[in-house]
Amino acid sequence: MKRQLELKVNGLGYSLEVDPHRTLLEVIRDDLGLTGTKLGCGGGECGACTVILDGKAVKSCLMLALDARGKEVWTIEGLSRGQALHLLQQAFVERGAIQCGFCTSGMIMASKALLDENPRPSEQEVKDSLAGNLCRCTGYVKIIEAVLSVTNTEKR
């Protein structure tokens, strides 16, 4: 039986009717058309599905959509303003931290959540925050450098 789901995504309010078995990831991608967040392993291990829920990085593939009711979600689409990339996105592009791009939105959202809480993390703190995000292409070095290069001067 479908239930009411009211939540905010990237600053906009939505009122949807969803089945209880739908995950937050499915609703974001299929119902809201925000496909920047990716389905990787589907089991909460690769982090490609990372979004920010009420200020905290979470894995949306393991979250029932209805558990996000009344909450605020930020996805990768919410970072850029029109054509203007967020500093983090810019840093990833400039530093070569993107190869196939599949892990990228998860990496960026996990990093964004970190920087919102801790604007000047140490390298170890960056690594700790990204422990739940896998990348098969880059070897992580450029990703970590990109995150460290951003000192979050622009607050969202």
Place this chain on the structure above:
Amino acid sequence: MKRFEILDPNSIEETCELLARYGEEAKVYAGGTALVKLMKKRLVHPSFLLDLKGIQGLHFIREEEDRLTIGALSTLREIETSPLVRQRIGVLGEMIHTIGSVQIRNVGTLAGNLCLADPASDPAPLLIALRANLKVAGSGGKRTIPPEEFFSDFYETALLPEEILEAIEIPFLPQHSGAVYLKHTMREAFDLGVVGVAVRLDLERKDGMCSDVRIVLGGVTSTPARLQKVEALLKGKWIDESLIARVAMTASGEVDPIQDVRASAEYRREMIEVFVERGIKNALERAKGGVS
């Protein structure tokens, strides 16, 4: 996933009623990371999910006279970053930091981890070492279960079908006590431990003899294993490096480690010795230095 309904009980009583009514067809959840994963894999198929997050009075971290009490809905991340935990039982935060990733800890609860009773659970051995108490509530009333009796088998706890874990109580370490949790993983982070070792050491006074000790292993047997023979070799003795080394060598003889995709039984045996030795040394240093 199989289709199901989500129910929102407002109280523990209501939860127990629903559990009684639906039996095996209902499962409680808070963060749900483990449950949703099992359901996606179609290994469990409840028809009703009971969302505990609407129940008042279960989401807290409180300091009482001689202990910390943590409510069932407190997330791992909240506990890990709590100033109370950092000040009073630092080892708890250290252990939680080794669990999964930030994203999982933001959603998963300590209570949920315990109730899943994964043999490689990190909190399980540490809570036994710290002499924690698990507060359980059910239709029959409330009771307290010591953690060493809570884990009965792989993914099985002593909870009765209509009971839920309400809160976890962790006594503060007295002076001249030290505790540590070491976890050996194949990768630096995220992995389930091949061996987890929790050691808690009490000295009768600074630089004194060992008055009490608890050494508990996780990830090597179906439930956490207390190394009581090793403990007996240390208790009442003045502990030095050579005693620790001798004692650690006997550690692996006390358990029959499992073999699985992460490691062979043989490898686990070797690592048990290594990490028990390190664990006792670290706990001793902490006991002497007064850091909890």
Place this chain on the structure above:
Amino acid sequence: MIIDGEFRVDAPIQQAWDFLTDMQKVASCVPSFEKIEVLNDQSFAITVSQKVGPIAVTFETQTHFTEVIPPNRLVASGRGKDTKMGSSFELTNEIDLLPVSEKETLVRYKADVKINGRLASVGKSLIKIVAKREVGKVVELIQEKIGGFSGEKV
């Protein structure tokens, strides 16, 4: 995976043979056993169920004897399915009986089990541990029921 071992029973070989070829009797020694339907004297439909924590399986199996050499060798072959779980298994169990004395028999078993489908994703090691444990229980019950107990457990 292979689960093998041996155990002794307090009974002469013919008695042990009669017991082990009587599926109703053997079924009473299997804790996870739910029901049995005898299709003919060589084939049976058996339902077993097992629980590990929250994960419960119910296998409906078809078993039949493929080799029957009284009183020494019995080979049973079976396949089972749990549709809820989307899992199935195939099992071949070789049982050899050897007389130890007039009143004692050695039973050797070798079970080759293949598990397919979702259950296999749980972790073969966990399955093996649980399976070995169940086999241990079956062995104990067989020893008890075959006629007095003083047999060694292996």
